[in-house]
Amino acid sequence: xxxxxxxxxxxxxxxxxxxxxxxxxxxxxxxxxxxxxxxxxxxxxxxxxxxxxxxxxxxxxxxxxxxxxxxxxxxxxxxxxxxxxxxxxxxxxxxxxxxxxxxxxxxxxxxxxxxxxxxxxxxxxxxxxxxxxxxxxxxxxxxxxxxxxxxxxxxxxxxxxxxxxxxxxxxxxxxxxxxxxxxxxxxxxxxxxxxxxxxxxxxxxxxxxxxxxxxxxxxxxxxxxxxxxxxxxxxxxxxxxxxxxxxxxxxxxxxxxxxxxxxxxxxxxxxxxxxxxxxxxxxxxxxxxxxxxxxxxxxxxxxxxxxxxxxxxxxxxxxxxxxxxxxxxxxx
Amino acid sequence: xxxxxxxxxxxxxxxxxxxxxxxxxxxxxxxxxxxxxxxxxxxxxxxxxxxxxxxxxxxxxxxxxxxxxxxxxxxxxxxxxxxxxxxxxxxxxxxxxxxxxxxxxxxxxxxxxxxxxxxxxxxxxxxxxxxxxxxxxxxxxxxxxxxxxxxxxxxxxxxxxxxxxxxxxxxxxxxxxxxxxxxxxxxxxxxxxxxxxxxxxxxxxxxxxxxxxxxxxxxxxxxxxxxxxxxxxxxxxxxxxxxxxxxxxxxxxxxxxxxxxxxxxxxxxxxxxxxxxxxxxxxxxxxxxxxxxxxxxxxxxxxxxxxxxxxxxxxxxxxxxxxxxxxx
Numbered sequence: 001x002x003x004x005x006x007x008x009x010x011x012x013x014x015x016x017x018x019x020x021x022x023x024x025x026x027x028x029x030x031x032x033x034x035x036x037x038x039x040x041x042x043x044x045x046x047x048x049x050x051x052x053x054x055x056x057x058x059x060x061x062x063x064x065x066x067x068x069x070x071x072x073x074x075x076x077x078x079x080x081x082x083x084x085x086x087x088x089x090x091x092x093x094x095x096x097x098x099x100x101x102x103x104x105x106x107x108x109x110x111x112x113x114x115x116x117x118x119x120x121x122x123x124x125x126x127x128x129x130x131x132x133x134x135x136x137x138x139x140x141x142x143x144x145x146x147x148x149x150x151x152x153x154x155x156x157x158x159x160x161x162x163x164x165x166x167x168x169x170x171x172x173x174x175x176x177x178x179x180x181x182x183x184x185x186x187x188x189x190x191x192x193x194x195x196x197x198x199x200x201x202x203x204x205x206x207x208x209x210x211x212x213x214x215x216x217x218x219x220x221x222x223x224x225x226x227x228x229x230x231x232x233x234x235x236x237x238x239x240x241x242x243x244x245x246x247x248x249x250x251x252x253x254x255x256x257x258x259x260x261x262x263x264x265x266x267x268x269x270x271x272x273x274x275x276x277x278x279x280x281x282x283x284x285x286x287x288x289x290x291x292x293x294x295x296x297x298x299x300x301x302x303x304x305x306x307x308x309x310x311x312x313x314x315x316x317x318x319x320x321x322x323x324x325x326x327x328x329x330x331x332x
Numbered sequence: 333x334x335x336x337x338x339x340x341x342x343x344x345x346x347x348x349x350x351x352x353x354x355x356x357x358x359x360x361x362x363x364x365x366x367x368x369x370x371x372x373x374x375x376x377x378x379x380x381x382x383x384x385x386x387x388x389x390x391x392x393x394x395x396x397x398x399x400x401x402x403x404x405x406x407x408x409x410x411x412x413x414x415x416x417x418x419x420x421x422x423x424x425x426x427x428x429x430x431x432x433x434x435x436x437x438x439x440x441x442x443x444x445x446x447x448x449x450x451x452x453x454x455x456x457x458x459x460x461x462x463x464x465x466x467x468x469x470x471x472x473x474x475x476x477x478x479x480x481x482x483x484x485x486x487x488x489x490x491x492x493x494x495x496x497x498x499x500x501x502x503x504x505x506x507x508x509x510x511x512x513x514x515x516x517x518x519x520x521x522x523x524x525x526x527x528x529x530x531x532x533x534x535x536x537x538x539x540x541x542x543x544x545x546x547x548x549x550x551x552x553x554x555x556x557x558x559x560x561x562x563x564x565x566x567x568x569x570x571x572x573x574x575x576x577x578x579x580x581x582x583x584x585x586x587x588x589x590x591x592x593x594x595x596x597x598x599x600x601x602x603x604x605x606x607x608x609x610x611x612x613x614x615x616x617x618x619x620x621x622x623x624x625x626x627x628x629x630x631x632x633x634x635x636x637x638x639x640x641x642x643x644x645x646x647x648x649x650x651x652x653x654x655x656x657x658x659x660x
Contacts, residue, residue, distance in 0.1 A: 048522035049493065152612045182378040183549060183593045187606030190595070209523060212595040216606060253523035255552030257594050259579040263531045263556050266524060274492075 003036035004171065004203055005060060010034070010069035011227075012055050016276060025276045029055040031227040032069070037171070042197060042204040044214040044235070046250065047224030050275055053207045056224070057173045060205055062086050088118055091164035095176040097156030101148040107134075107159055108144035114167035133162045137192060154185035158192070165196065172197075175207045190216060211254050215239055220308070223247045226275060226283040232308035241318070243310045245288045248318050282313065290316040339366035339406075340543050341390075341511055346403030348385045348394065348567075357617045359385040359398065361567045365560075369510065372537070372544045374554040374575070376590075377564035380613055383547045386564070387513045390545075391430050392420050408510065426456040429504035433516040435496035439488040445499050446484030452506040471502045475532055494525040501533065508540055515547040530557060551594050555579055563587050566624025567616050573650030583644065583652035586625045588659055623654065631656055 010033045015024035030052040037043050037060075045053045058064040059071060062078060071078040078086065091114070094100040101110055108130055115126045131141045137158045148156055157177060164172055174193065178186040194217055197204055206218060214221055214235060221238045223231045223246060231244040242248045249266045267289035282300050285291040292314060300311045348360040360382040367373045375383045388394045390405055392412060405412040408427060412420065424430075432438040440448060449471075450464035459467070465484070472480035475498050488496055497517060504512050514533070518526040534557055537544050548554060554561055558575040563584065571584040582588040592607030611628035614620075623629070626636035635655045645651045 048524065154612075183551070184378060184590060184609035187593050187595065187608035188610075190606050191608070210595070211523075216595055216604075249524050253527045255527070255550070255556050257551040257555040257579060257591060259555045259558075259576045261556060263527055263534060265531070266527055268524060268528065 002039060004039040004074060005035075005037035005205075006070075006072040006075075007033055007035040007037075007056075007060075008070045008072070010056075010059060010066045010071060012052075012059060012064060013067040027276055028227050028278070029275075030059070030066075033227075033229055034069075035222060035229065035232070037203060037205060039170075039203055040201050041219045042206055042217050044206045044208060044218035044221045045224060046208060046211065046214060046221055048209060050226075051224040052227040053224050054175055055227075057092075057175050057205060057207050060171075061090055061092050061173050063092075084118065087114075088167055089169050090171040090173060091167070091169040093157075093160050093164050093172060093174040093177045096180045097148075097153055097160050098180070100160055101156055103148050106145050106147060107139070107151070110148070110159060111162045111166055114163060118167055120167060129166055130162075133166045136196070137162045137165075138188075152185070153181050154188055157181060157189050161189075161192065161196070165200070165202075168200075169202075171203045171205065173205045173207070176209070178213065179208070179210070193217065211239075211250055222308075223250065226278055228283060228311065229309075230284065230312065231310045233305055233310075234307045237305070237307055243305065243315045244284075244312045245290050245314070245316060246284050248316075249287075282311075288314075290314045338368070340369045340371075340408065341545075342366040342404075342406040343390070344404045344406075346386065346389060346405065347401040348382070348389050348398055349401045350385075350395075350398040352397070352617060355618050358567055358620050359616065360389065361620070363403070363562075363564075363567075363569050365562050365569065365572060367511065367543045367545060367560075369543055370537070370541045371559050372534075372546060372557055373560045373562065374546045374548060374558035375562050375564060376548060376551060376554055378549055378590075378613065380616075381564040382567040382616075383564050384515055385567075387430070387515050387545065387547050390513060391424060391428070392417075393424075393430070422456070425452045425504075425509075426507045427509050428511040428513065429507070429509040431497075431500050431504050431512060431514040431517045433519055435493065435500045435520075436488065438500065439496060441488055444485055444487055445491070449484065449499070449503050449506060452503060456507050467506060468502070471505055474536070475502055477502075494521055494529070497521060497525075497529055498532070501529070501536075505536060505540070509542060511543045511545065512537075513545045513547070516549070517546070518553070519548070519550070526553075533557075551591060563590070566614055566620070568624060568653065570623075570625065570654070571650075571652040574648060577648060577650040581650070583650060583659055584625075584654050585629045585631050585656070585659055587652075589628075589630075631660065 010030060011028060012030040014027040014029055016027050017024050033056060045056060047053045055064060059066050073081055111130045111133060112126050115121060115129060121129060134141050139155060139158050178189050181189060190213060196202060208214060218235045220234050222229045225246050231247045238247060242251055249268055252264045252266050269287040279286055281297050282295040285295040294313050300313045302309045302311050344364050346360055346363040350357040350359050363386055365373060377383045389400055400413060446468060449468040453459050453464040453467050468484055469480045472483060477483055477498060518529050521529060561575050561578045562569045563571040565586050571587045578587060582591055589609045595606050609628050614624055614627060621639050622637040623641050626632040641653050641655060643651055643653050
């Protein structure tokens with residue numbers, strides 16, 4: 001499969017002002033990220049707040065320019081593709097359906113916007129396309145004249161998905177599309193996203209912190225920590241045999257609703273690294289249960305694995321946690 | 333747990349009304365539960381089910397538009413709803429403390445962490461500055477914070493989300509309360525940090541013998557730390573009981589549907605679909621009657637609209653408010 005998106009050594013720097021006269025500090029939100037996104041796959045990007053996963057998504061959408069490195073769309077540099085044709089092919093679905101829809105526009109106007117921007121079809125055809133898309137995402141066409149404030153969270157997220165898909169893009173960048181929704185609604189939206197991906201053969205870059213969602217939806221997973229991808233592999237490999245201690249900790253943190261198991265002991269240190277002043281060596285070493293001297297001194301190289309890579313000196317066998325999540329419940 | 337001990341907190345028939353332009357919103361209706369010393373009660377439900385209003389009512393920190401319409405809240409032998417404001421202020425932060433969801437908005441940005449932690453201790457213990465500082469440093473050490481002296485001199489914005497949440501926990505612990513109410517204390521945090529904070533809370537709870545009311549929508553968290561669970565929907569407690577009973581034999585269709593929704597590795601259904609509950613939460617404005625879940629319930633029938641939905645209870649104290657004899 002040819003990659004539809006290629007990221008080569010992509011970094012993004014931000015200057016953080018610390019005071020009027022102080023020199024601005026440098027925050028590397030993404031650091032030397034290299035990654036291929038294949039046509040028709042769901043690639044999940046997992047990581048904690050501040051790991052750079054949203055920055056990476058914004059760079060793919062063209063909303064943020066990389067400070068270094070290159071992103072290629074079908075082999076062509078994204079920077080040379082042009083905003084209009086880029087947004088025709090890559091569309092976002094954001095986390096919060098309360099702030100990502102214009103409250104003064106009707107649902108019909110919101111969904112039709114990409115058609116206006118890209119001058120697709122005449123007025124009648126646009127209306128038809130909007131109605132078709134509304135039905136496709138499970139919105140009653142009767143809502144076409146409603147305003148976002150009249151809709152529930154799940155319905156709003158359906159509007160956001162309809163807006164993203166109405167112009168028939170190839171790639172969707174979904175940034176935590178269900179984390180603002182109630183549990184009872186999350187399932188509907190994830191089922192919908194999965195159906196649409198399969199029936200329209202879409203490519204998803206799916207940003208999330210929820211590994212349960214990853215297992216349901218993703219073909220491959222990239223795990224980010226402090227701006228770097230620390231491990232990349234197939235969902236199956238990552239769920240059954242993660243090699244980076246951080247991936248192992250993430251997996252160990254999944255709390256399934258089974259009473260009596262107690263809370264897992266992740267054996268993680270509590271020294272949270274400052275992104276403005278990342279630790280030397282491996283960025284994860286202050287929290288890593290397996291850290292050695294070499295981890296404290298030298299950043300690990302990229303080691304290829306069966307279906308991806310891992311950046312870790314130690315690559316410990318998965319340490320069984322107190323209530324061992326990996327063995328008891330993962331059915332992959 | 334210690335089921336023989338008398339309850340530390342006993343809530344009976346608690347109702348909270350909120351005045352809204354369209355009329356009266358019945359945020360909480362006839363809620364009742366008890367918590368024994370050292371016990372963990374989890375109150376579960378989706379947004380708008382009344383769980384936060386319940387906890388604010390217990391602390392007597394309801395917003396101005398809300399009022400307690402009925403009920404009794406017995407805590408350490410006194411009815412909190414009868415106390416004068418000054419008496420309540422003596423208890424708050426002292427015998428019962430609250431950890432709020434968002435540590436960024438519940439810490440004051442213009443005071444140092446130290447000033448905010450020490451204020452609680454000085455207010456309730458009439459302690460001097462040095463004594464309060466020592467107590468704060470001790471607690472910060474206990475919750476695993478390196479260089480507590482430095483942290484106490486910092487302002488909230490200088491700390492990460494995980495650290496701020498730890499500070500909130502430390503603040504709640506300053507006077508060794510007998511009950512802590514934590515409203516979604518880990519929702520804003522990352523999963524690895526969430527597990528670490530919950531372990532810390534459980535450890536401190538054991539050590540200091542505190543009772544904990546944890547308000548959350550995360551059933552995974554509930555299953556792992558709760559002794560007892562109360563499930564709320566539409567402002568009412570629809571099911572309550574021991575955690576193991578609730579998860580193994582959910583007795584209310586809502587609890588059952590909610591459990592089906594939780595995506596977890598290896599728990600997707602056989603057809604590879606995730607569960608969800610159709611429809612939306614009913615409005616709580618105006619007169620509300622019958623089972624609030626009936627318009628989304630698979631098993632709904634005409635009797636569900638009646639006023640007197642029976643409360644079924646088994647010998648283990650597992651209760652559910654539903655017209656069905658048993659959930660199929």
